[in-house]
Amino acid sequence: MNGLLGRAGGALGVPLALFVGIVVVALLATTGPASVERLAVGGLVNVVLVVGLYVFVGNSGVWSFGHMSFALVGGYVAGLLAMPVRLKGQLLPDAPALVRDLHAGPFVAVVVGGLAAAVVAAVVAVPLSRIGGLSAGLATVSLLIAFSVVAAQWQSVTRGQKGLSSIPMGTTMPVALGWVLVALLVAWTYQRSSFGIRLRASKSDEVAAAASGISVPVQRGVAFVLSAFLTGVGGALFALQLGSINPGVFYLDYTFLIITMLVLGGAGSLTGAVVGSVAVSALAEVLRRAEGGSLLGLPVPARPGLADVVLGIVLVVMLLRRPGGLTGGRELRWPRRHGAGDRPPPVSPTASEPDPLAGVALGAGSDSRREDSP
Amino acid sequence: MSTLLQSLVNALNLGGLYALYALGMAMVFGILRLVNFAHSSLIMAGGYTLVFTAGLPLIVRLVLTVAVCVALALVLELVAFRGVRAAAPETMLVTSFAVSMLLASLAESLFGALPRSTDVDPVFRESWTFGQVYLPKINVVTVIVVAVLIGGLGLFLTRTPAGLRMRAAAEDFSTARLLGVAADRVISLAFAISGVLAAAAAVLLLGANGSVTPTFGVNAVLFGLIAAVVGGLSSLRGAVVGGFVLGGASQVLQEVLPVALTPFRDALLFAAVFCLLVVRPGGLIRSGQGVRV
Numbered sequence: 112m113n114g115l116l117g118r119a120g121g122a123l124g125v126p127l128a129l130f131v132g133i134v135v136v137a138l139l140a141t142t143g144p145a146s147v148e149r150l151a152v153g154g155l156v157n158v159v160l161v162v163g164l165y166v167f168v169g170n171s172g173v174w175s176f177g178h179m180s181f182a183l184v185g186g187y188v189a190g191l192l193a194m195p196v197r198l199k200g201q202l203l204p205d206a207p208a209l210v211r212d213l214h215a216g217p218f219v220a221v222v223v224g225g226l227a228a229a230v231v232a233a234v235v236a237v238p239l240s241r242i243g244g245l246s247a248g249l250a251t252v253s254l255l256i257a258f259s260v261v262a263a264q265w266q267s268v269t270r271g272q273k274g275l276s277s278i279p280m281g282t283t284m285p286v287a288l289g290w291v292l293v294a295l296l297v298a299w300t301y302q303r304s305s306f307g308i309r310l311r312a313s314k315s316d317e318v319a320a321a322a323s324g325i326s327v328p329v330q331r332g333v334a335f336v337l338s339a340f341l342t343g344v345g346g347a348l349f350a351l352q353l354g355s356i357n358p359g360v361f362y363l364d365y366t367f368l369i370i371t372m373l374v375l376g377g378a379g380s381l382t383g384a385v386v387g388s389v390a391v392s393a394l395a396e397v398l399r400r401a402e403g404g405s406l407l408g409l410p411v412p413a414r415p416g417l418a419d420v421v422l423g424i425v426l427v428v429m430l431l432r433r434p435g436g437l438t439g440g441r442e443l444r445w446p447r448r449h450g451a452g453d454r455p456p457p458v459s460p461t462a463s464e465p466d467p468l469a470g471v472a473l474g475a476g477s478d479s480r481r482e483d484s485p
Numbered sequence: 486m487s488t489l490l491q492s493l494v495n496a497l498n499l500g501g502l503y504a505l506y507a508l509g510m511a512m513v514f515g516i517l518r519l520v521n522f523a524h525s526s527l528i529m530a531g532g533y534t535l536v537f538t539a540g541l542p543l544i545v546r547l548v549l550t551v552a553v554c555v556a557l558a559l560v561l562e563l564v565a566f567r568g569v570r571a572a573a574p575e576t577m578l579v580t581s582f583a584v585s586m587l588l589a590s591l592a593e594s595l596f597g598a599l600p601r602s603t604d605v606d607p608v609f610r611e612s613w614t615f616g617q618v619y620l621p622k623i624n625v626v627t628v629i630v631v632a633v634l635i636g637g638l639g640l641f642l643t644r645t646p647a648g649l650r651m652r653a654a655a656e657d658f659s660t661a662r663l664l665g666v667a668a669d670r671v672i673s674l675a676f677a678i679s680g681v682l683a684a685a686a687a688v689l690l691l692g693a694n695g696s697v698t699p700t701f702g703v704n705a706v707l708f709g710l711i712a713a714v715v716g717g718l719s720s721l722r723g724a725v726v727g728g729f730v731l732g733g734a735s736q737v738l739q740e741v742l743p744v745a746l747t748p749f750r751d752a753l754l755f756a757a758v759f760c761l762l763v764v765r766p767g768g769l770i771r772s773g774q775g776v777r778v
Contacts, residue, residue: 249718
């Protein structure tokens, strides 16, 4: 029994350690005033969203700028489900009966929100997973615009620009922490599964992976749907935390924030996703408090948007100086004091990056890039 | 007949604007493989320049707008994009995204989030009426400006040594460098031209809207990007074609869709773009065929 637990601990060591770190930060926040606790819950929701995006981007190497459409789907579905039937009768008299009469508790609403996002993603993934690189990224941009327009115009169900309000607030600290744990475990399990490893192989070298019998579209599609599920859950948690949502929320600004977190932490590893989201949340909070006050003894002028300016500068400098992010795409690793026999050898795909073969593949990739870019 | 003419005018106007945005982005993309979201910052900077020079004669304002846009484009290239040149296109895209958001927040903290309004020229608010056809003068100005810029750019690329170097660089950057094309100079030139195009976009947009916000130009660039993608990002001809296709499709949908569905016009449009990208990831005009710059 002990051995089994130990092995589970070894296999899930990284997500559990990351989770402990997040819990510590979150508990620190709860010692502060209520407003800080609310922000901390918002930060946890962002962790779910970043991990959701990471599952696709980090494993496939294809960027998606349209993941907020899944958060939008999750948020609206969960919000509509969680709203009391009587309230919906008043706010959305023209909505289809199905939307008006169905009601669910917060937990079910979040799960259904995630599933709805996954279903949408499954439909989108069929064509999308056939293309890669920049075209895929730009296709997701047009997807985001399309979803945003629908949310803004479908008056009878989404109330258009006014958005949904009076959604019962169900995202408390324990709930958010629970979903963070789920997201971490799902992301890690997927990444270490044969599916994750095959997708990562296609990220290193698409042609070689295809030649080894990996169906790149299938693998990308699986990651896309899984990632959309987590993103949908994140959007649902967001809706149930804030109590009101509108189409503008799930658009470019939020997309940028989530991408900033992922890039800053390092898009290549789960550790990077978590480190990035916690670091950016903390930095944004520090900057917001410093606004109009002082930071490290230096006076800071009170200017709206200044926090975002600093955040932007940090991101640009980071991209220029450390394109791999804070973690450089590496997972958390602890010094191995016990013999190697205690724990299964590290088979995590990122841990094998120093491997000479991977180096060759990487080198070839950057060479071919250099051909058409200076 | 008159409604058809009216639609045609609208489509031409919309298409011209999209083509203008798309050209600015395709200019940079052709050489650097950089999707320049920060193009919106150039348009925004141009807009604020027009606002803050409200008292000066129009010609001075226009010259200043072009100067500011070109200068900002060159600075951005030097500070932000030179460092990530060798990176993957996705990394560059994220960088340009970051730069555009950074400059938008900077504008917000400097000038406030509220719209700043200005009057570019009274001509922009007037219009001609021929029977039932309603023709705002700004539409005519837009079409003429876009035509002149496209024509000028075409002449520049085909008839001047600098244009030849740009085309060579767009075709095959490393070979062009081996043959003595100065990389930095060509890239700076591409950014400068995109600055001029952004300035023109700023004037036309502001002439139509009348006010500037920190996110001025973001939607324009989004549409321009999609237009450029539709046409084929790495070809200038593609950018122009894509702009007019998008403008035309948008107008056709507006006319054809039942009233209940017209609010969803853009959703359908972008869903169609998504499908197009899946079928032809390279856009309508394949790169390597047309003039790639």
